[in-house]
């Protein structure tokens with residue numbers, strides 16, 4: 369037996385969006401902007417920061433496993449604490465789902481062109497993964513349903529999807545759920561939920577309460593807390609009970625939990641973030657069109673733009689880097705001819721659009 373199992377050996381370590389400090393050093397300039405990782409351009413929720421500072425006095429004690437945040441979420445969503453889990457980002461909870469529920473002979477089923485984090489977690493468990501092609505840059509729920517078999521254990525859906533920004537609709541989801549056996553677990557990743565929830569055709573998974581669906585949400589995006597690692601999930605008691613068995617006992621950290629609770633009590637920041645995103649979405653949509661780009665419709669805080677070729681995507685990425693603007697080429701997501709641009713502040717969006725227009 370080799371020391372490293374083949375399914376680990378074949379993995380590539382995750383490459384995050386290029387950090388600002390790295391590009392500043394490379395270019396010798398100071399005003400680099402990062403529109404690469406769907407982070408909140410307004411910074412973190414001020415109330416979350418206040419809550420974290422207050423929590424520092426207790427850092428000599430071990431955390432309580434996210435209990436306070438679970439109780440607060442249960443209160444806000446009118447659930448029982450037994451239906452809520454908190455973890456180190458929604459990806460941390462996803463990792464626990466993989467550990468808790470997958471056996472060697474199980475299969476996972478998802479789409480091409482979705483969140484890389486899920487592919488990595490599934491591959492690192494060494495199980496078979498089936499990825500159904502996107503249909504016009506949308507999840508093909510019918511195509512996914514058609515691939516369910518006796519070995520299917522987990523189906524991963526992201527709504528809105530990263531990196532396309534597209535959603536599947538209520539009727540599509542209703543129809544899909546009719547084909548899913550009750551012993552197949554659906555991970556419904558709603559990392560961008562807050563940006564999409566006012567769209568009447570968006571299926572908010574919490575309206576359904578299926579026993580085999582785990583809803584995952586995060587404080588990383590609209591609450592501006594990607595760096596502290598705090599996310600949460602909602603599901604049937606039985607699923608949560610088993611997730612709690614495999615979770616690291618002391619995640620989330622005391623500061624992460626405090627940040628989450630502080631953020632939940634910061635509706636002003638939530639509304640401001642959504643308003644800035646909505647205005648930025650209009651600004652970029654119109655500006656991109658004027659600059660000759662056909663962005664996909666988005667229900668999140670980023671745009672996905674298909675270009676003519678992989679070479680075009682790479683050369684636009686490199687050009688923008690030289691202008692001090694970091695965006696995300698999507699080769700690693702299986703969409704090599706596409707780029708993704710996070711919606712920034714009005715000023716950041718303006719700088720991006722000016723750079724695109726000045727390109728000869």
Ligand SMILES: Cc1ncc(COP(=O)(O)O)c(C=O)c1O
Nearest residue numbers: 457458459483530559586588599
């Ligand atoms: C669809 C999706 N799910 C999950 C995550 C990870 O979120 P978290 O920071 O809560 O782990 C991301 C982050 O980009 C994402 O786009």
